[in-house]
Amino acid sequence: MTWAHKGKIAIAGVGFSEIERRTSRPLGTHALMAADAALADCGLGYDDIDGLATYPLAPFLGALQRDGEDVINVGFFLSQPRMKNVVWYSQAGEGLVATALRDATNALIAGACNYVLVWRAMYVPPGTYGRAAMREAGGDQQFTAPWGCMSPLQWHALRYRNYLETYGKTREQMSALVLNSRANANKNPHAIFHDRTLSLEDYQAARMISDPLCLLDCDVPVTGCVAMVLTTAERARDMKNKPAYVAAIGQQTAVHAARISYTTFDHFDCGKPLADRLWRDAGFGPRDLSAGELYDGFAPSTLYWLESAGFCGRGEALDFIQDGRIAIGGEMPINTFGGSLSEGRLHGMGHVAEAVAQLTDLAGPRQIPGASAIGVFDGSPMLRGSALILTRDP
Amino acid sequence: MSLTRPMPRADALTQGFWDATAEGRLAIQRCAACRTFQHPPRKICQECGHLEVAFENVSGRGRLWSWTTTHHNIVAGFEEALPYQCLLIELDEQKGLFVLSDLADRSIEAELKLGMKMRVVFSEPLANGAVLPQFEPDGEGA
């Protein structure tokens, strides 16, 4: 039986700020640019917005988490004088931005508000950052920092090595995903690497960061913001542009007690229960999708979603991505906009924005003709990932 | 090669771990009720919520679950040690019970294999007296 609210909630507007590697603009300016664009896209004003939702965390070592500077909290928009009719908000601390989308969906279903602005703002600090400099390490870090392990990329590298060895695969096979993403980014005007092509030789020559992860297996940090307006399907029908509809939305709840790192959990055990709920709620399966937008903050996360969401079997993802199967025009296009690897680290919001663009025929040279349903899987399955299925028709 | 490690700062919750390593023992927090081990330490058992959790000696033996060679300057003090390795050891006592560590003898990096048997050894004391558990291949039947 499909979800009782399938197709009842819609994404009616999407807006990007300029996506930049290094910026002199404060993050708050990016947030307002994105909100302005999202509102213009659906023909609303700030005073129409009565709900706010985000996942604000700045995900780098040494982040200040200071509103308007390296994060954009709910408080930032609440304090805008034009935003005078807000009656509901949510600031997610778990999951990623898909949790904020889930909160917005629930609020709209409950009738708590009518138009929710959801955003994700990301910031790159000036100069060198992301380096831990400490004489002493306290808290849980005392069990990792003394051995030089402090970054999510090292934990992902550990998980990825275990994956490669367990299933007998090689890191060279990942080039198929990375090159596919770059080719798609070359057709995406928002992408940070829109104008930079990538060859197999480039991939093979990429500098190792934490073996087996090379530089090109890691997403590219950017400053920028993507905002969206969610409303009921009923209201969306009469708005400026065609919306995309939420067929299913869910959160990974399989992981319980904390370990030394979330990356040690099994991706399949974590992601499959979530995916199974989504397919049940949507009333179709992965083979019925026109494309998958699968999180790639670190490229292996895309493999984990391919397997746990049922696009292919356990341990098969590095074979699945070969031979053009995931290209636009292939059997199952993946990360049609370039992913975080090549569009930039918008922490999942770029993936959602692309699904909406494809389903509303706004994807330009990367448009999949008649795209009817797209799955967006955010985060990594082991990291309390969240996911949604969007459709062209309610 | 000069390596300046961040030194562990023990607190009430973790003191037992570092007291043990200083005596050449690896001790992991264990629940008195459900007998589940947990690491890093927590105030209560994350499995059953029981309040009585205490450090208990473990065998110091485990399997190499994974390793990574870090080439990127992430932690200050490791610059001259680049590239260096981190190991993730799954202790024999319990599935999913991991400790992060490194090799006592870096010259054997090339011998590492997923799932190989490993055993704990202990570092020289750091400047604050803390002794780090490190690992080496467990020769007997590795």
Ligand SMILES: [Zn+2]
């Ligand atoms: Zn217990």
